[in-house]
Amino acid sequence: xxxxxxxxxxxxxxxxxxxxxxxxxxxxxxxxxxxxxxxxxxxxxxxxxxxxxxxxxxxxxxxxxxxxxxxxxxxxxxxxxxxxxxxxxxxxxxxxxxxxxxxxxxxxxxxxxxxxxxxxxxxxxxxxxxxxxxxxxxxxxxxxxxxxxxxxxxxxxxxxxxxxxxxxxxxxxxxxxxxxxxxxxxxxxxxxxxxxxxxxxxxxxxxxxxxxxxxxxxxxxxxxxxxxxxx
Numbered sequence: 736x737x738x739x740x741x742x743x744x745x746x747x748x749x750x751x752x753x754x755x756x757x758x759x760x761x762x763x764x765x766x767x768x769x770x771x772x773x774x775x776x777x778x779x780x781x782x783x784x785x786x787x788x789x790x791x792x793x794x795x796x797x798x799x800x801x802x803x804x805x806x807x808x809x810x811x812x813x814x815x816x817x818x819x820x821x822x823x824x825x826x827x828x829x830x831x832x833x834x835x836x837x838x839x840x841x842x843x844x845x846x847x848x849x850x851x852x853x854x855x856x857x858x859x860x861x862x863x864x865x866x867x868x869x870x871x872x873x874x875x876x877x878x879x880x881x882x883x884x885x886x887x888x889x890x891x892x893x894x895x896x897x898x899x900x901x902x903x904x905x906x907x908x909x910x911x912x913x914x915x916x917x918x919x920x921x922x923x924x925x926x927x928x929x930x931x932x933x934x935x936x937x938x939x940x941x942x943x944x945x946x947x948x949x950x951x952x953x954x955x956x957x958x959x960x961x962x963x964x965x966x
Contacts (some may be wrong), residue, residue, distance in 0.1 A: 738765045741833040741860065742826055745769035745801065747780050747790055749882040749901060750837035750863060750916060752926040753875050755797075757862035758835055759931065764860065766835065768826065769794060769801040776808035783885050783923045788964040789938060796932040816851060823855050835860045839868060839918045868915040872906050880929030887922040889945065889956035896922060897943050898960035925962060937965040 741764040745751050758766055771790055772781040780790055787803070794801035804822050806815065823834070834857050838845055849859050863871060875882075882901045887894075891913055899905055901924060906915055913921045928935035941961035947954050 739763060739832045739858075740830050741766050741835055742768040742770055742831050743799075743835040744837070745771045745793075746837065746923070747771065747783055747785050747793060747926065748837075748924040749875055749880065749926050750839065750871075750918075752880055752882070752929055752931055753871060753878075754835065754837035754862040756878065756880075756929070756931050758860070761862070764833060764835070766799060768831065769797065769799050770822065770826075771801065771803050772806055773803040774808060775805045781806055783925065784959040785885055785925055785962065786964060789925065789936060789962060792936045792964065793926075793932075796934050796936060798933055819851065820855065823852065823857055827856055831857070833858045833860050835862065837861075837863055839863045839871070839916055840865055841918065868918060869906070872901070872915045873903075875929075876902060878930055880926060881935070882924040882926040883940075883960070883962070884922050885925045885960050885962060887958045888920060889958055891921050892958075894943060894945075894958050897958040898940050938962045939965055 741758070743751070743755055743758065743766050755766065758764055773779065773787055774781050778787050779785055780787065804818060806818065810818070834852055836848060836859065838861055845861060852859055884897055884899050884901070887896045891910070909915065917923065927938065941963045943958055943960045945956060945958055947956045949955050
């Protein structure tokens with residue numbers, strides 16, 4: 736059976752960690768690279784707001800080579816697509832055949848990814864696709880993974896949900912309409928321990944800040960919990 740050379744689109748959160756765990760059990764694929772989008776203006780992981788030092792510690796703990804997709808402060812979609820195309824073209828030249836993602840059920844997002852990658856000769860794999868969100872979260876906890884929320888959508892969750900460790904109490908406290916995995920962008924996490932790590936990532940909890948993005952008409956607010964590396 737062929738072992739397809741695969742890179743994983745690593746977000747630093749729980750879905751990525753569980754999807755990577757699944758993929759590492761599948762002998763059809765060899766995951767040889769973790770790719771993370773980083774906002775170089777703030778030196779933080781895009782969307783999650785995580786300091787890149789913690790990303791580096793994650794990569795070291797997983798022990799799979801990693802790299803970043805460097806993004807400006809507020810990239811337009813066309814600029815993002817151009818930068819991603821350049822990076823994927825490099826990976827294709829290095830022999831990579833598959834791109835892996837932690838998406839669960841957002842069909843439009845999956846189609847977008849496939850549409851962008853197909854012309855570059857890159858196939859896709861979605862290890863968590865169409866699995867039940869609640870069951871995934873329960874499995875994540877049962878496997879011994881540990882994660883903490885680093886960003887929550889203020890329209891759906893209040894400040895108290897930022898900086899919370901993912902456990903059964905967290906799942907049970909989510910309001911109606913909020914996906915258990917935060918698949919609709921309700922919250923983002925930092926995974927700091929579990930079966931894919933050779934050692935846990937050490938950090939301390941910093942301040943929680945509120946930030947808004949978008950235009951006056953489309954403004955959306957988020958609570959960010961800053962995590963501080965402990966070397």
